[in-house]
Amino acid sequence: MRARLSWLGTLALLVTWISVAVAQTDPLPSWNDGPAKQAIVTFVTDVTREGSPDFVPSPERIATFDNDGTLWIEQPIYVQFAYALDRVKALAPQHPEWRDTQPFKAVLEGDMAALAAAGEKGAVEIVAATHAGMAPAQFIGMVQAWLATAKHPRFDRPYQELVYQPMLEVLAYLRANGFKTFIVSGGGIEFIRAFAERSYGIPPNQVVGSSIVTKFERRGGLPTLFRLPQVNFVDDGPGKPVGINQHIGLQPIAAFGNSDGDLEMLQWTTEAGGRRLGVVVHHTDAEREYAYDRQSRVGKLDKALDAAAVDRWTVVDMKRDWKTIFPVKP
Amino acid sequence: MRARLSWLGTLALLVTWISVAVAQTDPLPSWNDGPAKQAIVTFVTDVTREGSPDFVPSPERIATFDNDGTLWIEQPIYVQFAYALDRVKALAPQHPEWRDTQPFKAVLEGDMAALAAAGEKGAVEIVAATHAGMAPAQFIGMVQAWLATAKHPRFDRPYQELVYQPMLEVLAYLRANGFKTFIVSGGGIEFIRAFAERSYGIPPNQVVGSSIVTKFERRGGLPTLFRLPQVNFVDDGPGKPVGINQHIGLQPIAAFGNSDGDLEMLQWTTEAGGRRLGVVVHHTDAEREYAYDRQSRVGKLDKALDAAAVDRWTVVDMKRDWKTIFPVKP
Incomplete structure (x- = not known):
């Protein structure tokens, strides 16, 4: 018995040792070897090695991530937009007038052409009807309840399962190397806070977004915060550095994005001099996810793709660089 | 020799042991024993003890601190105002017109009555002339250069030495107990960022302020941020919860303040139910610092002092509760 236990013990130690060794040598197991993975690993090595000319002290290791299309799926429509449409449908019984009023009529009838025709004015009306009129904590609770049941139309999985596994590994890898990771999104700051801690390990105070x-x-005698139907800040494009x-x-x-909305953030991050990392996630995998760039209505990647060549940002080719897209089903 | 070494060794161990024991039993050595110190220590013990009905998980241990009058001196004028006045004087040679234009004339002539008469409009003009027209990094550099040389008129010490030692101990004590500490100030967010990390150990992303x-x-071909002479957000009074x-x-x-500008922050923090801590620093020590409250122009403490009784906030009596006010001269 004793000999067998010892043999098992040795085997267990060996397995542990191998796992640790693999984890140490490959912090990004869902990434195929290639220039993109190499660029990320080399950058982290360079800025964290004491005595390196590129060394950056830990408190200055700030990495920013766009959310839609960079950390999770954004096709066929932004998840937050899907939330707003579902919310209009849920609220419709209390608003009989919506049956004959645009843009609500278009939402209720699933008339995407009419909805598109309602333009920005229509979008603002939908946001006002679905995102305002409650306390922030209430809003976050509503988003969490929706995320618990809503499913993506194509993948038939909850949206929180449609985060990018390779990017989760980048977030963890950077944090393990003394980085603070922030989301910097054009999406709503409170919408993202509803899931950022659970999905990405990013606390509410490290989420930057529109509001x-x-x-x-x-x-009623109690101090209250109340969300009003009025835009406060648009954290997109030139708004991101602000x-x-x-x-x-x-x-x-270091900055990670995937669309023209990330152009200025990437420029602001990388053009100041010093060792910097700019990464553009290029959606090239129609089979496992989606393929889109210059002509896309959602997540258009045009100017930022040209700028990537000029500023020597790393362009991730999703099809080539990522072994897996989404986390394995739990 | 050997015996003596051993005796010294034992003594050294004993001293270390005593220091550790004291540090463990007294996390707030600059506080006199009394209800204020007791309230802080009991609160921290209650919310950090696993199994306690008041236990709060570490990520939710958020503590907010007002800056002026709570973490450092605010009399006879706010430090940021002293910066603005010095800046007007430094810029005056490039603005000969200021010699005959209010509120600049008042500043240059040291005519505080005329300056007060210029009111809020005058204050905005001074902020525009001294706080805008440069990049944030440039502004922060200018503030740091000023802090390195400017001295408080009464104490003849740099402002950064006029932080409150007992509050530094509270900050460290809370952080050692898994709290995240934030500054939430009516002062300018970038002004505070110029010294918050060095003075309080609070990183730039944990500073909330006016902007x-x-x-x-x-x-010139480079991505740039530029400060404009226009108010963005006033982080004071009802602005603090926002x-x-x-x-x-x-x-x-937990929230710490000292004036009516902190009233809503304290209410927002403590009135939601659950184990909460509200602290009001009451300036009662004219000899070692200043004594002021209901009638003061700077740091008026009136409504918040009444509210402290209603909401059972801890009122710190500076004269009674603090052994020392400022850190020992380095």
Whole structure:
């Protein structure tokens, strides 16, 4: 017995040792070997090696990530937009007038052409009807309840399972190397906070996003915050460096995006000099996810793809570089 | 020799042991024993003890601190205001017109009555002239250069030495107990970021404050942020819960303030139910610092002092509760 236990013990130790060794040598197991993976690993090695000319002290290791299309799926429509449409349908019984009023009529009838025709004005009306009129904590609770049941039309899985496994590994890898990871999204800051901690390990105070005006007032004798139907800040395009400055107060040394909405964030991060990393996720895999870039209505990648060549950003070819797209089903 | 070494060794161990024991039993050595110190220690013990009905998991241990009058001196004028006045004087040679234009004339002549008469409009003009027209990083550099040389008129010490030693101990004590500490100030967010990390150990992304509009644009081929002479957000009074929600995204469980500008933050923190801590620093020590409250122009403490009784906040009597006010001169 004793000999057998010892043999098993040795085997267990060996297995542990091998796992540790693999984990140490491959922090990004879902990435195929190639220039993209190499660029990320080399960058992290360079800025964390004491004595390296590119060394950056831990408090300045700031990495920013776009959310839609960079950390999770954004096709065929932004997840937050799917939430808004479902919310209009849920609220419709209390709003009989919506049956004859655009843009709500279009939503209820599934008339995407009419919805598109309603343009930005229509979008603002939908946001006002579905995102305002409650406390932030209430809104977050509603989003969480929706995420628990809603499913993606093509993959038939909850949206929280449609995060990109290779990017989860990048987030963990950076944090293990003394980075602070932030989301910097054009999407709503409170919408993202509803799942960022659980899905990405990113706490609410490390989420930067667009917002509507929130007001403090006493209601029924209690201090209350209330979301108003009015845009406060648009954290997209040139808004991203502004949002980064406001919330983070340091210039990132690494930025990850996937669309023209990330152009200025990538420029702001990489053009200041010093060892920097800019990464553009290029959706090239129609079979396992989606393939889109210059002509796409959602997540258009055109100017930022040209800029990637000029600024020497790393372009991730999803089909070539990622072994898996989504986490294995739990 | 050997015996003596051993005796010294034992003594050294004993001293170490005593220091550790004291450090363990007294996390707030600059606080006199009394209800204020007791309230802080009991609160921290209650929310961190596993199995306690008041236990709060570490990620939700959010503590917010006002800056002026809570973490450092605010009399006879806010430090940021002293910066603005010095800046007007430094810029005056490039602005000969200021010699005959209010509010600049008042500043240059040291005419505080005329300056007060210029009111909010005058204050905005001074902020525009001294706080806008440069990049955030440039502004922070200018503030740091000023802090390195400017001295407080009464104590003749740099402002960064006029932080409150007992509050530094509270910050460290909370962080050692799994809290995240945030500054939530009516002062300028970038002004505070110029010294918050060095003075308080609080990183830039944990500073919430007032701000002016910042714009992204390419200048001379480089991506640039530029501070504009326009108010973006006032993080004071009812603005504090809004700023907390925007930057932190969680309701604090402890809040520290000293004036009516902190009233809503304290209410927002403590009135939601659950074990909470509200602390009001009451300036009662004219000899070692200043004594002021209901009638003060700077740091007026009136409504919040009444509310402290209603909401059972801990009122720190600076004269009674603090053994020392400022850190020992380095």
